[in-house]
Structure formats: structure tokens, C-alpha cells
Amino acid sequence: MTALDSTAAESARSKPITVPPFAVIPGAQVQQVLKGRENQIVELVEAAYRLHGAGDSVNPPSYFLRFPDRPSARIIALPASIGGQFRVDGLKWISSLPENVAAGIPRASAVLILNDHDTGYPFACLESSIISATRTAASAALAADWLSRGRERPARVGFFGVGLIARYIHTFLAGTGWSFDEIGVHDLSADSAAGFRGYLEKSGTASRITVHDSAGQLIRSSDLVVFATIATQPHVSDLSWFEHDPLVLHVSLRDLAPEIVLASANIVDDVEHCLKANTSPHLAEQLTGNRNFLHGTLDDVMAGRVTLPADRPVVFSPFGLGVLDLAVGKYVYDEVVRSGELLIIDEFFHELRRHG
Ligand SMILES: NC(=O)c1ccc[n+]([C@@H]2O[C@H](COP(=O)([O-])OP(=O)(O)OC[C@H]3O[C@@H](n4cnc5c(N)ncnc54)[C@H](O)[C@@H]3O)[C@@H](O)[C@H]2O)c1
Numbered sequence: 087m088t089a090l091d092s093t094a095a096e097s098a099r100s101k102p103i104t105v106p107p108f109a110v111i112p113g114a115q116v117q118q119v120l121k122g123r124e125n126q127i128v129e130l131v132e133a134a135y136r137l138h139g140a141g142d143s144v145n146p147p148s149y150f151l152r153f154p155d156r157p158s159a160r161i162i163a164l165p166a167s168i169g170g171q172f173r174v175d176g177l178k179w180i181s182s183l184p185e186n187v188a189a190g191i192p193r194a195s196a197v198l199i200l201n202d203h204d205t206g207y208p209f210a211c212l213e214s215s216i217i218s219a220t221r222t223a224a225s226a227a228l229a230a231d232w233l234s235r236g237r238e239r240p241a242r243v244g245f246f247g248v249g250l251i252a253r254y255i256h257t258f259l260a261g262t263g264w265s266f267d268e269i270g271v272h273d274l275s276a277d278s279a280a281g282f283r284g285y286l287e288k289s290g291t292a293s294r295i296t297v298h299d300s301a302g303q304l305i306r307s308s309d310l311v312v313f314a315t316i317a318t319q320p321h322v323s324d325l326s327w328f329e330h331d332p333l334v335l336h337v338s339l340r341d342l343a344p345e346i347v348l349a350s351a352n353i354v355d356d357v358e359h360c361l362k363a364n365t366s367p368h369l370a371e372q373l374t375g376n377r378n379f380l381h382g383t384l385d386d387v388m389a390g391r392v393t394l395p396a397d398r399p400v401v402f403s404p405f406g407l408g409v410l411d412l413a414v415g416k417y418v419y420d421e422v423v424r425s426g427e428l429l430i431i432d433e434f435f436h437e438l439r440r441h442g
Contacts (some may be wrong), residue, residue, distance in 0.1 A: 105207055111210060119418045124262050128227050131221055136354070143409045146166075164178040164408030168409040176198060176200045178411040179198075179214075182316075194217060194218065198212045198411055198415045210419050217411055217418075219254040222404070227259050228384070230264070231262070240333060245265075245312050248273045250273070258389075271297045273417060274315075313337055315338045317340050320344070323345060325349055328399045339360075350371075350401040353383065353384055355383060
């Protein structure tokens with residue numbers, strides 16, 4: 087324990103242990119806190135990755151709840167604990183129903199529960215689809231920055247699958263200083279492509295926007311490719327589309343055939359997490375029986391433990407870690423407390439005397 091740690095621990099011990107009040111933070115408050123703070127959120131996410139890499143976290147495998155009568159639906163539980171400046175435990179509970187989109191509502195919905203480090207009591211329930219999209223986009227922007235160092239900075243970006251996550255990723259790239267000569271768009275749904283194009287135009291981008299009907303054309307004409315589809319199995323297998331060695335943010339995890347993974351330098355957020363649930367890297371492991379195709383984690387790159395070869399595509403596959411939701415969620419909570427607008431549910435915990 088460092089001197090600083092022991093002082094912090096001492097002050098925590100000297101605080102009386104009490105049940106914290108329970109708060110609810112609606113999406114409107116979450117959005118108000120996060121809007122326009124892209125650089126700050128990317129820094130938080132970087133700090134969370136570094137703490138996780140240093141072992142100051144607990145992040146067990148996500149649990150996927152699936153339903154025999156609704157095969158496309160799932161609800162995922164992401165329990166986690168993170169130390170450092172965050173010092174909080176909790177759980178994200180996020181459901182995905184792809185059919186929602188046809189009804190005009192987002193695919194994913196979520197809550198995040200924060201638990202008090204000292205008593206274990208839950209002290210907040212936050213609307214978390216925004217937090218989840220935000221941490222995903224911040225992680226993508228962080229990866230785009232670190233993984234493009236030492237190569238020519240991409241000037242042409244291609245978005246492959248353009249729903250809510252693609253929109254957040256574009257916002258984070260733009261908000262952290264990226265500008266592109268060209269933005270390519272490809273989606274199976276013409277409505278999605280048109281909606282995303284409309285968003286880009288409203289965002290005031292100066293980039294030339296092209297909607298590509300062909301997947302190969304999009305990839306060939308992009309130096310940075312962002313996959314954010316809902317594909318459940320690989321649909322991109324033509325190696326020749328990647329001859330120009332693009333940087334690929336493989337956020338939707340299951341688009342690339344193992345052959346593409348094996349021909350690339352692969353960076354993940356967490357090895358054990360990512361090599362599960364039939365992600366493309368997991369399929370590559372199943373095909374080869376080894377993990378030699380993995381170069382390391384984003385934390386390895388940030389810490390200088392791994393350097394990337396310049397002669398092949400670089401693929402970042404982030405499984406999505408619960409510690410990132412906690413880091414962003416705790417930041418939102420602290421900011422809402424600071425604003426004096428925390429919505430406390432009085433007497434939420436009501437049975438507080440053990441013997442009545
Ligand atoms: N890795 C992470 O941390 C992380 C976090 C959040 C979301 N995600 C993933 O991001 C993905 C996108 O989420 P969203 O909320 O934006 O979904 P969405 O439903 O809003 O958008 C997905 C889009 O992809 C398109 N699409 C589906 N299959 C396609 C294909 N084969 N080719 C081209 N386009 C295709 C759909 O038409 C749709 O427009 C999901 O797979 C989700 O699981 C990953």
C-alpha cells in the first residue's frame with residue numbers, strides 16, 4: 087500500500103458507516119452531464135483501462151440471458167468493480183431486441199446500478215443506454231488515436247452498420263479532434279444509411295459523404311473502418327478488400343471471417359473476455375487452436391509493451407468491459423451530486439434495524 091493509499095484508507099475507516107441515500111438518475115440528466123465532454127470521457131475510459139490492466143479491478147465474464155422463444159433477444163449482466171479514482175462496484179443490465187428498430191425505438195436499453203464500496207448498498211440507478219453508448223464510443227476514439235500512431239493518420243473513415251452506436255462513435259471522433267476528407271457509409275438498410283447521412287449533415291461536418299451499396303467498396307475506400315452492425319456471424323471474408331492495411335474498429339465483434347483476423351494485427355480490450363461468445367477472434371482461436379494472432383490489449387499498446395506492425399490491417403475488437411460503465415457512471419453520479427439536482431428516493435431502504 088502506498089502512503090496515499092493508507093491515508094485514503096484511514097479516512098475511509100474513520101468515516102461512520104451509514105446506509106447511503108438511494109438516487110435515480112434519468113437519461114436527461116445523464117445526457118446533460120456527458121454532452122460535449124468527449125475529451126474528458128476518453129480520458130476517464132483510458133484511466134479505467136489502465137486500472138484494469140494494472141489489476142485494480144474485478145471484471146468477471148458477462149452473463150448472457152437468452153430466451154428459447156425469442157432467439158434474437160438477449161439481456162446481458164456486466165458485474166464489475168473498479169478501484170483508483172473511481173472506487174465503486176456495480177452492475178450494468180442491458181437488453182438488446184433488434185426488432186425494436188423496426189418499431190422506431192432503439193435496440194438496446196439499460197440500467198446501471200452503483201454499489202457503495204463500504205457497505206455494499208446500491209446507491210444509484212442510472213439510465214444506462216447513453217452511458218453504454220458513450221463508453222463504447224470513447225473506447226473506439228481512444229483506440230483510433232493510439233492504434234493510428236506510427237502510421238499515417240486516417241483521412242477517410244467508413245462506417246459499416248450505421249445505427250445508434252455508429253452515431254456516438256462519429257460524435258466522439260469529431261469531438262476529440264478527428265476530421266476526415268471523406269466519410270463512407272454502408273448499411274443493409276437504406277433507411278439506416280439515409281438516417282445516418284442526415285445526422286452527419288446536421289452535425290455540420292465538412293467531409294464528403296458517400297453512401298456505398300457495396301461492402302467491399304466501403305472498406306477499400308476507407309483507412310479507418312468502423313463496424314457497428316448487429317451481425318451474429320461473419321459476413322466479410324474477402325482479404326483483398328483489406329490490401330491497403332486499414333485500421334479497423336470491430337465494435338460489433340462478429341463481422342470478420344477468421345481469415346481476416348488471422349491476416350491482421352489484433353488488439354483487444356481484455357483477452358479472456360474477447361475470446362468468448364463466438365466473436366471473430368474467438369472463431370480464429372477455434373480454427374487455429376492457439377492465440378498467436380493476438381498482439382495484445384489496448385492497455386499493452388498504451389503502456390508501450392506492444393508495438394504494431396505497419397504491414398497489415400490492425401483490428402481492434404473491444405468486448406466491452408463493465409469497468410468502463412462504472413467509470414462513466416460514477417462520473418455522471420458525481421457531477422449530478424455537484425449540480426445539487428440528485429433525485430433521491432426517500433426511504434428506499436426501509437428495514438434498517440436488524441431486530442426491528
Ligand atoms: N463492443 C462493445 O463494447 C459494444 C458496445 C455497445 C454496442 N456494441 C455493438 O454495436 C452494434 C451496433 O449497435 P446499435 O445499437 O448501433 O444497433 P442498431 O440496431 O441501432 O444498428 C445496427 C445497424 O447495422 C445494420 N446492419 C446489420 N447487419 C448488417 C450487415 N451485415 N451489413 C451492414 N449493415 C448491417 C442494421 O441495418 C442497423 O442499421 C451491436 O452489435 C452491439 O452489440 C458493442
